[in-house]
Amino acid sequence: xxxxxxxxxLALCVSVARAACPPVPAQPTAEQSATWAAQARDRGPLWRxxxxxxxxxxxGSLHLGKPDWAYPGPTLRRAWEATEVLAxxxxxxxxxxxxxxxxxxxxxxPALARGIEAQARAACLPPGAxxxxxxxxxxxxxxxxxxxxDGFDAAFGQDLMLVARAKAEGRPVQSLxxxxxxxxxxxxxxxxxxxxxxxxxxxxxxxxxxxxxxxxADAWARADLKTLADYPRWCRCADTPAERDWMRRVxxxxxxxxxxxxxxxxxxxxxxxxxxxALHMTxxxxxxxxxxxxxxxxxxxxxAE
Numbered sequence: 482x483x484x485x486x487x488x489x490x491l492a493l494c495v496s497v498a499r500a501a502c503p504p505v506p507a508q509p510t511a512e513q514s515a516t517w518a519a520q521a522r523d524r525g526p527l528w529r530x531x532x533x534x535x536x537x538x539x540x541g542s543l544h545l546g547k548p549d550w551a552y553p554g555p556t557l558r559r560a561w562e563a564t565e566v567l568a569x570x571x572x573x574x575x576x577x578x579x580x581x582x583x584x585x586x587x588x589x590x591p592a593l594a595r596g597i598e599a600q601a602r603a604a605c606l607p608p609g610a611x612x613x614x615x616x617x618x619x620x621x622x623x624x625x626x627x628x629x630x631d632g633f634d635a636a637f638g639q640d641l642m643l644v645a646r647a648k649a650e651g652r653p654v655q656s657l658x659x660x661x662x663x664x665x666x667x668x669x670x671x672x673x674x675x676x677x678x679x680x681x682x683x684x685x686x687x688x689x690x691x692x693x694x695x696x697x698a699d700a701w702a703r704a705d706l707k708t709l710a711d712y713p714r715w716c717r718c719a720d721t722p723a724e725r726d727w728m729r730r731v732x733x734x735x736x737x738x739x740x741x742x743x744x745x746x747x748x749x750x751x752x753x754x755x756x757x758x759a760l761h762m763t764x765x766x767x768x769x770x771x772x773x774x775x776x777x778x779x780x781x782x783x784x785a786e
Contacts, residue, residue: 501603501605502604502605503604503605503626503627503629503630504629504630505629506548506629506632506634506636506637507548509548509549513548513549514552517548517549517551517552518552520549521549521552521553521554521555522554522555522784522785523554523555523556523557523704523784523785524543524550524554524639524701524702524703524704525540525541525542525543525557525639525701525702525704525759526540526541526704526706526759526762526781527539527540527541527556527557527560527704527781527782528540528769528779528780528781528782529560529779529780529782530743530747530769530772530777530778530779530780531777531778531780532747532748532775532776532777532778533747533748533750535747535750535752536563536752537564537743537747537751537752537753537754537755538560538563538564538753538754538755538782539743539755539757539762539768539769539772539779540557540560540639540754540755540756540757541701541704541709541757541758541759541761541762542638542639542640542643542756542757542758542759543638543639543697543698543701543702543758543759544635544638544639544640544758545625545628545633545634545635545637545638545694545698546633546634546637546638546639546642546698547632547633547634547637548634548637550637550639550702551636551637551638551639551641551642552642553642553643554784554785555785556782556783556784556785560754560782561646561754563752564752564753564754565652565653565751565752566652566653566654566655566746566751566752566753566754567643567644567647567652567653567654567655567753567754567756568654568655568656568657568742568743568746568753568754568755568756569640569643569644569654569655569656569657569755569756569757570640570656570657570658570663570739570756570757570758571656571657571658571659571660571663572644572654572655572656573641573644575656575659575660576660579659579660579661580614580618580660583615583664585613586612586613586614586615586616589616589674589678590675593616593675593678593679593682594612596682596686597611597616597619597620597623597682598611598612599686600623600682600685600686601619601623604623604626604627606626611623615664615667615668616668616669616674616678617667617668617669617677617678618664618667620678620681620682620685621667623685624681624685624690624694627685627690627691627694628690628691628694630691631691631694631695633694633698639756640756643754643756655746655751655753657738657739657742657743657755657757658735658738658739658742662738663735666730666731666734666735667731669723669727670727672723673723673724673726673727675723676721676723676724677723677724677727680718680720680721680724681718684717684718689717693715693716693717693718696708696715697709697712697716701759704784706762706763709759709760709762709763710763710764712760712763713725713728732760732761732763732764733764733765733766734766735761736761736764736766736767736768736771737766737771739757739761739768740768740771740772740775743755743768743772744772744775747777769781
């Protein structure tokens with residue numbers, strides 16, 4: 482009797498664990514895709530940048546989305562038609578080979594490693610699935626899985642949607658950064674790591690990530706730059722000096738290199754559609770501001786009525 486009860490409880494625990502897994506997004510049917518593409522509205526901020534007698538476009542993207550968001554609205558479609566090259570932070574085709582060539586990540590402290598492994602189990606990942614990745618990639622993976630609980634997924638992010646469309650049409654895709662450059666920026670310094678990784682881990686453990694992610698997605702969809710600019714105040718991820726230093730390096734400091742690369746590509750005569758994360762359009766070194774300083778005429782594009 483006790484043995485039978487044990488197996489009943491074990492089966493119940495397994496079923497509960499499966500129910501608690503982040504849901505895998507369903508792929509849209511052909512009919513859904515056609516409907517969503519026809520009804521797509523403008524989401525995210527867009528600028529026209531002009532210099533040297535021709536224009537490019539700068540789009541503030543979101544790296545995750547919902548299935549019906551993965552289609553460009555009317556204004557973004559017009560920007561696509563007016564350009565010939567897509568520029569993104571990273572071409573996804575470069576990421577896999579670069580990650581496989583990375584040296585083994587520095588081990589985390591036992592407490593942080595146990596915490597991440599516990600969150601990985603809660604997300605139904607196999608044991609040790611994240612252990613070889615740099616710390617912030619481990620946390621990013623867990624964050625993206627957590628976002629699935631609210632219907633968001635990286636597969637429906639604007640960057641991936643645009644890259645897939647470009648490759649289907651044979652349009653050139655330019656990376657604005659290398660994988661190594663982005664990883665160097667993302668990884669906290671040894672002094673920052675306990676607070677940055679520990680703070681993000683505590684948010685995951687307490688279930689405090691979903692509300693800021695929903696607010697971020699809503700602000701992006703409405704192209705609400707004021708709310709996006711206030712992100713450090715409400716994300717619960719920039720409460721300490723170490724977290725603020727890390728965020729400044731990840732966002733503001735990278736904008737200098739991004740603006741230089743955009744400048745060079747546009748200056749070579751290419752008409753670009755540039756898609757970069759929307760938070761790079763905010764702050765004292767916002768990309769539109771840096772490009773204006775480089776001599777571009779920068780015009781915000783209103784959404785279609």
